Amino acid sequence: MTKVAALILLAGCGILAGATHARAGGPSDHFPNFPGNSPGIAQVVALDECDPTTFNAAEGPDFCKNIALGYSTTLANLLAGAEAGTPDPGWDFEPDTLVINQGTTVVVVDQGGEPHTFTEVKAFGNGFLPPLNPGSAASVIPECAGGFGSVAVAKTRILQGSQLNITGLSKGKHLFQCCIHPWMRMEVDVQ
Numbered sequence: 621m622t623k624v625a626a627l628i629l630l631a632g633c634g635i636l637a638g639a640t641h642a643r644a645g646g647p648s649d650h651f652p653n654f655p656g657n658s659p660g661i662a663q664v665v666a667l668d669e670c671d672p673t674t675f676n677a678a679e680g681p682d683f684c685k686n687i688a689l690g691y692s693t694t695l696a697n698l699l700a701g702a703e704a705g706t707p708d709p710g711w712d713f714e715p716d717t718l719v720i721n722q723g724t725t726v727v728v729v730d731q732g733g734e735p736h737t738f739t740e741v742k743a744f745g746n747g748f749l750p751p752l753n754p755g756s757a758a759s760v761i762p763e764c765a766g767g768f769g770s771v772a773v774a775k776t777r778i779l780q781g782s783q784l785n786i787t788g789l790s791k792g793k794h795l796f797q798c799c800i801h802p803w804m805r806m807e808v809d810v811q
């Protein structure tokens with residue numbers, strides 16, 4: 621290697637190091653451990669532990685595409701917990717609270733095995749599938765009403781392995797939940 625090439629390489633390393641350092645002070649500073657974070661982007665992940673055998677027997681082939689490594693939950697157990705008001709914590713948005721600067725894009729990635737929604741609501745409440753509400757309540761909050769038959773709800777759907785980008789959030793507190801699994805909830809605070 622020539623001296624010039626070595627110098628160019630060293631200079632390149634310096635630029636990379638500088639970029640990494642600057643990133644730590646960016647809008648994703650609050651959750652630096654989340655992969656994929658960079659200036660202007662903050663990542664949220666949707667997780668679940670659907671058991672492919674029991675979910676697909678009830679919902680159809682390929683409904684649940686989870687990589688079950690011993691952490692799966694059967695459909696019956698999920699329904700029992702949700703009905704009893706003790707829903708399975710394996711169905712979750714992470715982080716629970718995200719603080720971002722205005723202008724940051726929130727990228728929601730479904731890393732679970734089944735579909736979810738990431739729906740902004742005025743107040744958390746029941747989703748559109750009564751068996752997954754506490755006490756199997758049929759009541760549903762307005763933002764989830766109509767289920768996927770409603771374009772407004774369908775637009776907030778995230779399929780397995782896909783992502784939804786949320787842009788244009790105003791300053792202040794925003795609440796998001798899943799309209800299928802109503803205990804999947806999180807808060808986005810825009811500063």
Ligand SMILES: [Cu+2]
Pocket residue numbers: 711735736737798799800801804
């Ligand atoms: Cu969900």
